[in-house]
Amino acid sequence: MSTGRSKISITTIAFDADDTLWQNEQFFRLTEQRFADLLRDYTDAPDLNDRLIAAVTKNLSFYGFGMKGFTLSMVETALEVTDHRVPGTVIAEILAAGRELLNYPIETLPYVDQTLTQLQDNYRLILVTKGDVFDQERKLAASGLAEYFAAVEIVSDKNEATYRRIYERHTDGADRTVMVGNSLRSDIVPALAAGSYAVYIPHDLTWSYEHADEPAAQPRYAKTDHIGQLEATIAKFGTID
Missing domain, CATH: 1.10.150.240 (Putative phosphatase; domain 2)
Structure with missing residues (x-):
């Protein structure tokens, strides 16, 4: 007898860059x-x-x-x-x-390299970062992480329309995508509005502009302590109605 629930099949994980993959703030x-x-x-x-x-x-x-x-x-x-x-x-x-600010060393956050190495075998990984194109390209190159990503999007801002466009271009659909980041305002709330899942990884120094109310009741939302817990956190989404 059918329970009316189906297994989630996530195929793409989108990552924020600054203060999610490397130190910035x-x-x-x-x-x-x-x-x-x-x-x-x-x-x-x-x-x-x-x-x-x-x-x-x-x-x-x-x-x-x-x-x-x-x-x-x-x-x-x-x-x-x-x-x-x-x-x-x-x-x-x-x-x-x-x-x-262009000369500070790029310091990846704990567990980043190990996590991306593990995830790339089972998911398409894309980078979605906002800011100055020259600076973001420089930081990505200096980080040594570029090889993990099937696509890189450097955008002027992150909103629902931005995510819809990116999901359409690079993923199998929003409902098969997870956005990961440290900003509730830029990485989590608009990504959820665009129809994807979202995992919030807080950073101690997140700029006040990026703060927003946590969508704790949203079934497609999760929060984790650090990126090393990401794969297990995504697995906890489990099934959906």
Whole structure:
């Protein structure tokens, strides 16, 4: 007698990159501190970091995600909080601090290499990352992980339409795909809206912009402590009605 339930057949796993496969946010935090140090003699604004993050968020629609927009937002904030009195030498150092974001080493997170090695035998793996194309391509090359992925999508933003397009292009359908990432706002909520499964792997330094309410009641959603638990977590999706 049929129970009305069927076995899930996941064929594709899509991965976020920054702070899912390798460290990223920690270097922006270091740059924020460098920015504050550079301006210490020119402003006593108690909310300097908040004003910087507000500028970064405001400028997303102009510059997108990544180090270029962050650097321009640092310059804008420095000018605003000092009433344009900040010396040109300090602006030059701010620009240098932004460029330094391109020089930090790429550090893969624990269990990443082992997990991708295991998963590639049974799943099609794709990378879905947002930000500056040059920077994301650089980080992927430096990570040594490119060979694992059948496709790489570098997008300006992640929303439901983005995921629908990617699923149509690279997968057997949303209902046979899992999206994995550390951002509820960008990796989980819109992927679920597009019809796929999603696994949330929290990162201690996830940017506040990427926060959202956890969709805990969603049957296609799961949360795990680290990427090493991913295969077992996907298996727990079990059956669906």
